[in-house]
Amino acid sequence: MRDDITTAAFRFGFGLPLPAKAPTTPRDMLAALSGLDRMAQAHPGPTMPPLLALMRESDSALKTSRRAEGAEAETARTTYRGLVAQIATIALSATKSTFARALDAPDGFRERLCLFWADHFTTSTSGRREAALPSVMMDEAIRPHVTGRFGDMLRAAILHPAMLIYLDQVISFGPTSRFGKRKGKGLNENLARELLELHTLGAGAAYTQADVRELAELLTGLIVAKDGFRFDPRRAEPGAETVLGIQYGGDSLEAITTALNDLATRPETAAHIALKLATHFVSDAPPPNLVDSIAAAFSGSGGDLMATYAALLNHPAAWEAAPAKARQPHEFTLAALRALGLTGAEVQAMGEGPFRRLILNPLAAMGQPWQRPVGPDGWPEDQAAWITPQGMAGRITWAMEAPGRLVIPLPRPEVVMEAALGPRAGERLRWAVPRAENIREGLGLVLASPEFNRR
Amino acid sequence: MDRRRFLQALGGVACSAAAHPLMTTVTLAGSDGGQPLGDHRLVVVILRGAMDGLDVVRPIGDAAFASYRPTLAAGPAPDLNGYFALHPTLEGLMPLWHAGQLGFVHATSTPYRDARSHFDGQDILEAGTGLDVPDSAVRDGWLNRMLQAMPGLRAETAYAIGSEALPLLAGSATVRNWTPEQKLELSAQSQLLLEHIYHDDALFRDSAAEAFALTAAGGLAQMSDGMSPVSANRNLADTDRLVDFATARLREDTRIAAFSLAGWDSHRNQSGSISLPLRRLDRVVQRMATGLGPDVWGKTLLLAVTEFGRTVRENGSKGTDHGTGGAMLLAGGALKGGRVLGQWPGIADADLYEGRDLLPTTDVRSWAAWAMRGMYGMDRNLLEGAVFPGLIMGDDPGLLL
Numbered sequence: 017m018r019d020d021i022t023t024a025a026f027r028f029g030f031g032l033p034l035p036a037k038a039p040t041t042p043r044d045m046l047a048a049l050s051g052l053d054r055m056a057q058a059h060p061g062p063t064m065p066p067l068l069a070l071m072r073e074s075d076s077a078l079k080t081s082r083r084a085e086g087a088e089a090e091t092a093r094t095t096y097r098g099l100v101a102q103i104a105t106i107a108l109s110a111t112k113s114t115f116a117r118a119l120d121a122p123d124g125f126r127e128r129l130c131l132f133w134a135d136h137f138t139t140s141t142s143g144r145r146e147a148a149l150p151s152v153m154m155d156e157a158i159r160p161h162v163t164g165r166f167g168d169m170l171r172a173a174i175l176h177p178a179m180l181i182y183l184d185q186v187i188s189f190g191p192t193s194r195f196g197k198r199k200g201k202g203l204n205e206n207l208a209r210e211l212l213e214l215h216t217l218g219a220g221a222a223y224t225q226a227d228v229r230e231l232a233e234l235l236t237g238l239i240v241a242k243d244g245f246r247f248d249p250r251r252a253e254p255g256a257e258t259v260l261g262i263q264y265g266g267d268s269l270e271a272i273t274t275a276l277n278d279l280a281t282r283p284e285t286a287a288h289i290a291l292k293l294a295t296h297f298v299s300d301a302p303p304p305n306l307v308d309s310i311a312a313a314f315s316g317s318g319g320d321l322m323a324t325y326a327a328l329l330n331h332p333a334a335w336e337a338a339p340a341k342a343r344q345p346h347e348f349t350l351a352a353l354r355a356l357g358l359t360g361a362e363v364q365a366m367g368e369g370p371f372r373r374l375i376l377n378p379l380a381a382m383g384q385p386w387q388r389p390v391g392p393d394g395w396p397e398d399q400a401a402w403i404t405p406q407g408m409a410g411r412i413t414w415a416m417e418a419p420g421r422l423v424i425p426l427p428r429p430e431v432v433m434e435a436a437l438g439p440r441a442g443e444r445l446r447w448a449v450p451r452a453e454n455i456r457e458g459l460g461l462v463l464a465s466p467e468f469n470r471r
Numbered sequence: 472m473d474r475r476r477f478l479q480a481l482g483g484v485a486c487s488a489a490a491h492p493l494m495t496t497v498t499l500a501g502s503d504g505g506q507p508l509g510d511h512r513l514v515v516v517i518l519r520g521a522m523d524g525l526d527v528v529r530p531i532g533d534a535a536f537a538s539y540r541p542t543l544a545a546g547p548a549p550d551l552n553g554y555f556a557l558h559p560t561l562e563g564l565m566p567l568w569h570a571g572q573l574g575f576v577h578a579t580s581t582p583y584r585d586a587r588s589h590f591d592g593q594d595i596l597e598a599g600t601g602l603d604v605p606d607s608a609v610r611d612g613w614l615n616r617m618l619q620a621m622p623g624l625r626a627e628t629a630y631a632i633g634s635e636a637l638p639l640l641a642g643s644a645t646v647r648n649w650t651p652e653q654k655l656e657l658s659a660q661s662q663l664l665l666e667h668i669y670h671d672d673a674l675f676r677d678s679a680a681e682a683f684a685l686t687a688a689g690g691l692a693q694m695s696d697g698m699s700p701v702s703a704n705r706n707l708a709d710t711d712r713l714v715d716f717a718t719a720r721l722r723e724d725t726r727i728a729a730f731s732l733a734g735w736d737s738h739r740n741q742s743g744s745i746s747l748p749l750r751r752l753d754r755v756v757q758r759m760a761t762g763l764g765p766d767v768w769g770k771t772l773l774l775a776v777t778e779f780g781r782t783v784r785e786n787g788s789k790g791t792d793h794g795t796g797g798a799m800l801l802a803g804g805a806l807k808g809g810r811v812l813g814q815w816p817g818i819a820d821a822d823l824y825e826g827r828d829l830l831p832t833t834d835v836r837s838w839a840a841w842a843m844r845g846m847y848g849m850d851r852n853l854l855e856g857a858v859f860p861g862l863i864m865g866d867d868p869g870l871l872l
Binding site for chain 1: 520589656674679
């Protein structure tokens, strides 16, 4: 029998129990999405300009510490350490806000969508100076566009400093540009390739190495300036570039944004985005008619994301598919924290040590180090990538150990089982939970169960 | 090929595979008849991110090389054979080279061409298929298909090690998977109850069973209790644990081990960024040679392969972009080494693939196939039909002693 309320909670949110005023029908879910983004205000995140200032100051302190000697170098080193510590604090606070929003949100779908798109436009933290960039990008480039047009999100994401730095665009020079010639520097293809392969057309689409090269030339000139990205014509490869048969000229930001717009509305992009949405939310092998409906809505609306989500939510397959996907470790952790009754304010109030020990480090043990996927293709969707021996060891360990350090006193396992799984709790779990040796282990069984880890 | 569908196919196989035996005892090699692989050990290392073969094995004998790579080709590098030189970070491997226990294949690649995507490139490298095989037929990795072709193997014959998924060893033949640093401590009652609730979900049941079995076997605690002194360099400590775990298993019943080393995608400042992955690779080879001891190392072949090579020319950021032909590293006492194998295509402008990449002249799969044939006596038809469908192995390169 279809149980749409439970499906809405697991498939499009962070599970049961549903938050107060949670929308559960496609109509209400879409209405909530069109409304105000209250969570962004309730748990604000950092912004780019002050962070860029800190990054610049830390670069300069580092340089001084390497160039200078004696006391001057020592002072610069101390300054540098202080600045990267400030950046680390910003990064941690941004991560906490992301968790807090997911815990408090009445419409979990918006938070799930933000995480989905942040993964689609993956950036990663490599050095300490860049630690806060993925979170800022999520707030500035993803969140404001999550209910808007894909083309707008694409432009905001590709032009965001986090992306320009992560995929090496900031060090790409037109080989015959003024700066390229003077400094003897040239092209870097990294962003252009991933823009075609991961962000828009998809890996199987009919583009060539020549398209990658031309797009890389077109993208030259994008740099990170004081307050964000800027187009510097002195680095831009002179002349027109032809990408997928369309010529873009003018060595200007406008030529770049025109190309991004064209890519955003290509039919290959529609098919790619539709497959990713259906795969992420519904099934590792989504029914083709679901994917086709989503792609048609995307194409028919010029990449309007609300229309795209409506096609997903209004399709029967989105509600009929069995819960056969694995919750990714961050979803699992958030669902568990919600089931244990933790609020956003409580997560915000956690000290750095406990937050790392009880939440961030365990995510890595489960196979998902926070904001550090292996490559720009983000996290895998397939259940077999997550439910591995190592991943299960991480999940079981967390389920057994962490709740007792997060919530005192622990709630009764049977109560949590009813509240967090409701009709999904199977006979085997119902039999096992009362037989656990203690409350801690009973709760561990509930959270480590297949029912709780699938959606 | 669609990566997601590929992974889905793998998932399907994992689900239908028979349940693993819960507990296994490790027995010494040759102590029973269940050892169809004999004494030879095969270790496959996937170098993720596309290792720059031209930086690792440098064709300094061609004057064009220095002009293509003004910063990367600069500086002295240990001579291999008068034409090729080794990346200086790998200098510690020179004794193995002189002992004939280290070799390379240059200008090699999978059949993958032109799109230069890491993700598709790695999928094809691990699936071991050509591009003529339809997507839906790609269900497992070539190392697993090799095991499928050898009946009578036990689960601990092969290990996939590390926290990343390893499609290379995925498939219907049972293999063990583990991350050395993972630990799982449970009360006996909790374990029984977990087994009960996982019983009807094959994926959870099998993964958890393997986690329980390995924890119970104590193989992991052993790792941190002295076998692996903490490395002075934290970046190498993870590698040490990986290698020590593999080494400990290979000294016993395990015949096949596979893991990956990431970090090769050197788009910028390559002379700096390639140094850590190279040090890891160096560490893997040296530590494994020492850890296995002369007898076992003498029966071992290690193959380190990557999804493709990188551009012949340095890019605008003192790095290199995605290319085609690359290099593979071979090591082990079973190897007839001290050679750079393959057919060198040259690097004059006219010799380059699409005017930018090293032209691949051999198929990575053929080297792996000849290694398997040499070590395990596998039938050529089986290798060209089942393990690497569509491969033409060509002439015997005489890889092994």
